[in-house]
Amino acid sequence: MKNFRVFRQFVCGSLAGVSVMFMVSCGSSKQAQNDAMMMQMMQMMQQQQSQGQQQKQKEDNGYGAEIQKTETELYAEQAPGKRSAANGQAFTKEAAEQLARANARAKYAEAIEAAVISAAKTVYGEISMFSADDKNGEMGTDGNQKQATMVQSVAQQVIAKTNVVKTQTFRAKNNRYTVFVCLEYDGKVEELAANIAQQVKQRVSDKDRSRIESDLQKFEEEVKFELFKNKQQ
Numbered sequence: 382m383k384n385f386r387v388f389r390q391f392v393c394g395s396l397a398g399v400s401v402m403f404m405v406s407c408g409s410s411k412q413a414q415n416d417a418m419m420m421q422m423m424q425m426m427q428q429q430q431s432q433g434q435q436q437k438q439k440e441d442n443g444y445g446a447e448i449q450k451t452e453t454e455l456y457a458e459q460a461p462g463k464r465s466a467a468n469g470q471a472f473t474k475e476a477a478e479q480l481a482r483a484n485a486r487a488k489y490a491e492a493i494e495a496a497v498i499s500a501a502k503t504v505y506g507e508i509s510m511f512s513a514d515d516k517n518g519e520m521g522t523d524g525n526q527k528q529a530t531m532v533q534s535v536a537q538q539v540i541a542k543t544n545v546v547k548t549q550t551f552r553a554k555n556n557r558y559t560v561f562v563c564l565e566y567d568g569k570v571e572e573l574a575a576n577i578a579q580q581v582k583q584r585v586s587d588k589d590r591s592r593i594e595s596d597l598q599k600f601e602e603e604v605k606f607e608l609f610k611n612k613q614q
Contacts, residue, residue: 453549453561462608463566465489477558485564490536496607504600535580542567574605
């Protein structure tokens, strides 16, 4: 009987010790969790404060905050010469998208026209052949106008083979939509340059066609080079 009482006291004491240890352990674990959460919150606050200071430094540089390019504009830059990105703004999404497409086409056409004129000047030393009449090769009094019309015609043929490959839409607090679109030429830049060269050859007079053909390959390469230079601004 005495041994039984001793055994019971031992068991009770052991259980009490285990309970105390469990409570201490739970308390320590909860405190560790709280400390970890507090540390995480402090790190987040420090990070936000650092970002705020960096933004303030950017705005205090005398130029203002840097404007970041959109995904659509960056996507266009990945394929210079065959892509063009632009935006349009309106109070309806459809109107903003139509305007963005028109602006992207105009921007691409301008790049193509600049590439053709620059390549012609580099290879042939002039662009007077663009002023000659297709039928009789005579230089008209409106030579500059014919140059512009001929080069624009080449550019429009290229634009007709483009498709919209990326679109981004934003809506401001005043419900005004801003839509960014990226157009892409349906083919490689090498094919585009060859297409442009062939169109130029077909549109000049018979007199100048032999000059074009003599350095046609060089002209193609120069057009391609100029197109690659025309990255999105």
